[in-house]
Amino acid sequence: MEQLFEALITDFIRDKVGIAEHFLSPELAFHLKENLITAFAENKFHEAGTGNSAAVHQDQNNRSDSIYWLDRSHNNAFEHEFFKLMDAFVLFLNTTCYTGITDYEFHYTLYEKGSFYKKHFDQFRNNDCRQYSMIMYLNTNWQKTDGGELCIYQEKAQQRISPENGKLVFFKSNELLHEVLKTNVPRMSITGWLKTG
Numbered sequence: 001m002e003q004l005f006e007a008l009i010t011d012f013i014r015d016k017v018g019i020a021e022h023f024l025s026p027e028l029a030f031h032l033k034e035n036l037i038t039a040f041a042e043n044k045f046h047e048a049g050t051g052n053s054a055a056v057h058q059d060q061n062n063r064s065d066s067i068y069w070l071d072r073s074h075n076n077a078f079e080h081e082f083f084k085l086m087d088a089f090v091l092f093l094n095t096t097c098y099t100g101i102t103d104y105e106f107h108y109t110l111y112e113k114g115s116f117y118k119k120h121f122d123q124f125r126n127n128d129c130r131q132y133s134m135i136m137y138l139n140t141n142w143q144k145t146d147g148g149e150l151c152i153y154q155e156k157a158q159q160r161i162s163p164e165n166g167k168l169v170f171f172k173s174n175e176l177l178h179e180v181l182k183t184n185v186p187r188m189s190i191t192g193w194l195k196t197g
């Protein structure tokens, strides 16, 4: 695991974006995707907003995904396994990079066919505790024609990342402008933030 984390951080330091192709094992990704599908069928998802809770505004022009928060109180074995992995990753980050992460939050995300998320930064204007963004994809057999790439805009380059099963994308929340292109098939992921204070 340490090797995986180290490779990811090396990428991140060099490119401002760290990508790990197999961050979630196929088994864990499979079960988290099952959780997502079940929770969606049980109407637990809600439309994602574009502000924090003090200033949430649902803006279907900006984004059209829906979300459901992971929570230890669900007592779900696979969510527990996921949180264990995140605890190990945060410990690694805090010891090797002195990041001082004290908390995190993650939600399941579903982009139904035709959904997107226009260009944005992840840090709220009136709240700077989101330090690092993490997105992990749960889509098997992703095809080029499926759309739904994550586009990251940097000064000199634009990067397109396909949302393939088990892949993690990691970047600093206030630093990189990014967008999710319109997806032509349902697009599933776990999205979250490592936080301070």
Ligand code: OGA
Pocket (backbone or CB within 6 Å): 117, 122, 135, 149, 150, 163, 178, 179, 180, 189, 191
């Ligand atoms: C977000 C986001 C990217 C993705 O939820 O803020 O930018 O690839 N997600 O799902």
Ligand code: NI
Pocket (backbone or CB within 6 Å): 120, 121, 122, 178
């Ligand atoms: Ni984002």
